[in-house]
């Protein structure tokens with residue numbers, strides 16, 4: 001990682017409280033421009049809370065969040081999104097009463113849906129084309145995940161925050177996701193991906209950060225982590241297996 | 245809503261056909277048919293049915309905004325009834341100022357008088373609604389207990405202001421000349437005003453339906469009801485959406501107040517609190533946050549209240565509660581539960 | 586001893602303790618210090634409303650649920666006495682039967698409503714209770730053969746507490762030693778007992794669980810069933826105490842009608858009393874009820890005075906009309922919720938706390 005280049009997203013000593021509970025205890029995280037950063041860690045480590053704090057869905061009680069050098073810690077959620085940051089939440093956030101078309105239509109904030117771009121998306125996610133006019137609530141879990149990711153793709157974005165996309169999906173579908181995220185990376189989108197599935201994570205990640213107890217406890221390249229089984233075992237081994 | 249024409253919907257193979265939930269909607273005709281033997285006489289039944297539909301549609305006007313406000317921001321305004329009372333009094337005042345129009349036998353002028361009254365009521369109630377949102381709702385946003393208390397307190401205060409402005413006496417509310425009396429079809433007499441109320445209610449329902457299903461604004465509202473956070477994460481400011489819906493809901497309640505005043509031909513300050521009970525029953529029956537459910541619920545309550553009011557007047561209001569309990573036993577989340585995250 | 590009677594939940598403010606003492610002494614001394622039917626009535630009403638408001642606080646302040654059906658239970662108690670007395674005659678058996686029947690009905694209703702609606706959420710409960718209370722009220726005025734309809738019921742009470750009964754022909758300190766006096770002390774003492782019982786309940790382990798649930802909705806949601814059980818229990822308890830308050834009120838007034846116990850106006854009064862007095866303190870009910878019942882008489886006099894000076898301003902003048910006194914209380918209510926959520930009692934305690942901190 002080239003440290004002289006300013007990271008696209010940088011969290012510096014971020015604390016988050018949810019009601020009376022202190023969840024994040026000073027998260028330091030830098031996401032470099034371009035490429036895919038994996039955020040790993042056991043269940044309850046604070047990964048989802050970190051993404052939600054970046055999105056302004058929770059507010060940091062201390063520390064700063066910078067996007068492209070600007071402090072966005074105090075931004076409201078819509079203003080964060082308008083910086084071209086897209087969010088795919090853990091529960092996918094599908095509008096199940098709306099059709100697939102309407103879901104994507106709302107995601108295209110800047111204007112009408114672009115046909116060519118839709119065709120590009122349908123290349124990875126043919127199911128969306130098939131069920132174009134169906135209510136999204138009727139889709140299968142994997143299809144919903146596709147729709148949720150497609151919403152983040154309908155217009156070019158600068159940063160994608162994705163929370164456990166592989167959760168509960170069949171291997172074949174996970175393969176589709178890998179292709180889709182790869183294509184986005186090639187387009188120049190920066191992606192911060194929360195994962196529990198190390199196999200999936202290691203195939204996609206360029207860099208990696210590991211969280212535990214509301215802190216980032218390790219940051220480095222994915223290659224280094226893959227090459228060091230001992231480090232893997234120490235950081236992830238116990239927790240990843242026992243919590244799945 | 246412009247959308248890429250290049251994409252034709254592909255054939256749908258392995259998805260079940262969208263199960264449009266018809267059963268709750270069928271309850272309305274079922275209730276109407278069941279009432280016929282109960283009421284006994286066909287002309288009475290027809291009269292009651294129109295009265296029930298008129299009342300139901302007026303309740304719908306008032307309740308629809310409240311259910312959307314709840315769905316969108318998890319805010320239950322216990323003071324919503326105040327907009328009804330306000331609308332009714334503004335309506336009375338407007339109509340009495342337009343005495344020339346209401347006394348005229350011209351249907352057009354009469355209609356214009358009601359139109360003006362409704363408009364004035366909607367504008368005043370909508371404006372007060374915006375102020376109410378700012379002062380009573382926003383400071384306690386997200387705190388349910390305080391929300392209930394403060395909106396209830398707001399209602400107490402506002403009710404006293406209405407009393408101070410209009411005085412404590414009940415006001416008779418005359419229907420314009422050509423809307424008095426009934427149309428007679430054979431044995432069946434149908435009050436002209438009720439017919440007008442039905443037409444207006446249906447027109448507003450249709451407009452609302454189109455707005456919610458065919459415009460980006462409407463889609464955003466529906467999406468926001470299901471998952472507000474996600475709508476914000478897509479970059480839309482739900483706050484503004486909410487203020488708009490709150491104002492529109494208050495305006496509709498004001499219009500509903502004028503219509504209800506004309507329906508009863510009498511306006512009192514208690515009209516708000518009185519309607520609040522029915523409104524709550526209706527939106528619980530419909531499923532909190534669902535406009536379609538609110539529509540069906542309002543029709544059921546309006547019809548049941550008129551039928552029972554005729555067959556067994558003593559248990560009238562109790563019948564609405566019974567209806568609610570039965571429906572909740574069948575569907576604990578109401579007729580059309582809103583799919584939340 | 587006192588500490589034990591108050592279940593170790595002391596006023597925690599000298600000023601509050603003094604106010605409470607004045608209220609207690611005042612209530613006990615009223616027949617002799619302010620003789621006359623009017624002051625006795627105010628005294629008895631204060632005592633009954635202390636129980637009514639405190640029982641409401643059990644739910645609102647200690648459990649965090651809003652019910653609009655509380656006066657329904659108050660009314661059930663009062664109608665229990667009224668109906669039993671008219672049907673069975675003015676005997677203690679009738680009083681016992683009426684009380685028992687009312688308690689059973691209240692318990693069943695409260696349990697039914699809770700189990701039906703508390704599962705979902707607090708807002709749902711508030712909405713349902715509003716609807717149920719309205720329906721109950723129309724029912725009560727419809728079944729006029731039993732309830733006397735809108736006119737209500739006038740009835741006789743057992744001789745011992747009826748005005749006709751006389752202990753002695755002589756006056757003592759200006760008070761008639763008659764059944765009315767006995768009735769007054771019965772109402773005041775039983776009210777006091779009920780209040781101490783409630784104080785005991787909120788300071789028991791049960792009360793602490795209630796408060797834990799109230800303060801900690803997210804974590805306790807996980808243990809859902811326990812949550813519902815405790816909340817239902819609290820609403821049943823509140824209903825039982827409200828019913829008993831209704832019983833006392835009916836025995837005192839020898840009359841009951843929808844406007845006296847059932848109406849939504851009374852519900853609003855109770856809400857005002859609890860919130861202005863101080864939610865979740867129980868003592869707030871005492872302070873609030875006293876203040877409210879006195880204000881009901883005297884705020885109107887005060888407004889009459891003010892009105893004379895600003896009559897010229899159209900709307901503002903109208904708001905100073907004595908009939909608009911609820912406007913001012915409503916305003917105070919809203920401001921209380923915003924700025925001092927624990928009402929007068931909370932304010933007094935905060936003041937006392939600040940003082941001890943400063944001197945420490």
Ligand SMILES: Nc1ncnc2c1ncn2[C@@H]1O[C@H](COP(=O)(O)OP(=O)(O)O)[C@@H](O)[C@H]1O
Pocket residue numbers: 018019021023041042043044045046047048049050803
């Ligand atoms: N809404 C909430 N209220 C209170 N605590 C929460 C809430 N959401 C999450 N938590 C707690 O915060 C911690 C971190 O959760 P989360 O960020 O979801 O972890 P992860 O995504 O890494 O599994 C957990 O202990 C969880 O119980």
Ligand SMILES: [Mg+2]
Pocket residue numbers: 044047048049090
């Ligand atoms: Mg998570």
